[in-house]
Amino acid sequence: MLNPRSNSGEVNKYALVLILFALSMITYVDRVCISGAKGSIAGEMGLSDTAMGLAFSAFALGYAVAQIPSGWLADRFGPRLILTAVVGLWSFLTALTGSAWNLPSLVAIRFLFGIGEAGAFPGATRAICDWLPEGERGRANGILFSGTRLGGAVSFPLLAWMLARWNWRSSFRILGGLGLCWAILWFLWFRNRPAAGRQRGGATDQQSAASSARIWHRLRSRPMLLAVLQYFASNFTFFLGLSWMLPYLQSQFHLSRGDAAEFAMAPLLAGTLSQWIAGWMVDSLFKSRYRAWSRRIPAMSGFALSAIGIIALMYAATPWAASACFTLAVFGSDMTVSPSWVYCADIAGRDTGSVSGAMNMIGSVGSFASANAFPLLREATGSASAYFWIAAALNVISIGCWAKMRSPERPAVAPPVASCLAGEA
Numbered sequence: 001m002l003n004p005r006s007n008s009g010e011v012n013k014y015a016l017v018l019i020l021f022a023l024s025m026i027t028y029v030d031r032v033c034i035s036g037a038k039g040s041i042a043g044e045m046g047l048s049d050t051a052m053g054l055a056f057s058a059f060a061l062g063y064a065v066a067q068i069p070s071g072w073l074a075d076r077f078g079p080r081l082i083l084t085a086v087v088g089l090w091s092f093l094t095a096l097t098g099s100a101w102n103l104p105s106l107v108a109i110r111f112l113f114g115i116g117e118a119g120a121f122p123g124a125t126r127a128i129c130d131w132l133p134e135g136e137r138g139r140a141n142g143i144l145f146s147g148t149r150l151g152g153a154v155s156f157p158l159l160a161w162m163l164a165r166w167n168w169r170s171s172f173r174i175l176g177g178l179g180l181c182w183a184i185l186w187f188l189w190f191r192n193r194p195a196a197g198r199q200r201g202g203a204t205d206q207q208s209a210a211s212s213a214r215i216w217h218r219l220r221s222r223p224m225l226l227a228v229l230q231y232f233a234s235n236f237t238f239f240l241g242l243s244w245m246l247p248y249l250q251s252q253f254h255l256s257r258g259d260a261a262e263f264a265m266a267p268l269l270a271g272t273l274s275q276w277i278a279g280w281m282v283d284s285l286f287k288s289r290y291r292a293w294s295r296r297i298p299a300m301s302g303f304a305l306s307a308i309g310i311i312a313l314m315y316a317a318t319p320w321a322a323s324a325c326f327t328l329a330v331f332g333s334d335m336t337v338s339p340s341w342v343y344c345a346d347i348a349g350r351d352t353g354s355v356s357g358a359m360n361m362i363g364s365v366g367s368f369a370s371a372n373a374f375p376l377l378r379e380a381t382g383s384a385s386a387y388f389w390i391a392a393a394l395n396v397i398s399i400g401c402w403a404k405m406r407s408p409e410r411p412a413v414a415p416p417v418a419s420c421l422a423g424e425a
Contacts, residue, residue, distance in 0.1 A: 307392045339402075344359055
């Protein structure tokens, strides 16, 4: 059995990764449940697909605008307080979704829900950066983000099961309780790394100003611009799997909600496996003579697979074929996630929360664009092909981005605090 903390107060890194894995599952169950309940919500409120696209994208917009502030707060006050606060907030808003009465109220609640969830992964990445050395962060991030895909996959049959027993309003209220339980557990168990806490707590006004200038310099750098561009593309492709994949399979192949949910699970389960594989590749390459390519090879391979899957999807004639193409596209896009977040830690050092938050913000803009582009392009052109070609082109462009993204050289073995807090000038 894993001890949560050692006698010296050190956080057990295996328990940490396991608990963050559970968090990532909860974030995506709460995030994806609206897609699984789309038919019930739209039917009761009389909403069109375009209106539901607005509700889907409201989350992405709120999630995007709060990323940098949430990352800064995680850097400033530590993951213990910030994750407790944001998980509690979005769990309340998940339950509150069950009280929405029209489109404006639904959009407003989902927008605020997005703001609440914004702090989850910058805070989790900060916790990993504080407690794990560089050579183990690839697998840790892979496990962390694999929970999002498993949570997304589980949410489809879970919502189908819940909606068969309760109405959609009660289902959302029940789901809100999951996050509240996690928030209590996290606050009671986790501790910020003492060295990181002392450095934050003793900051002077001059140090704070220098920190802000340093963060702004990082955000405007070429490595950061390349990172956010490729992450936009990754999210543009993946968010289709969270929002429109299930409704697309239902309408395109005339499937029941239960049958479509079974097909929609496969891409997200493949994403779970992809996250583990990519994380393992990152760490294995980091420890080999190909260290300089340890982030680039998994990401470039992923974007190539994603482009192939998206293009093939346009020619899928059966739900089995469409699900297989979706699976390949999501598998590929998910191979880019762990390298992206590890790369942010590489270039950001002590500002990991802020910089990863900025990358995730632009990724959320990609999600927002994807949620709206799919129904609009499909309505304007009569098919989804225009959307799929745009997604494929973005994946190809991202391969070029990664060819130019190089992590700074570091010693083979570095203490977690030193590598996270020292950073680059």
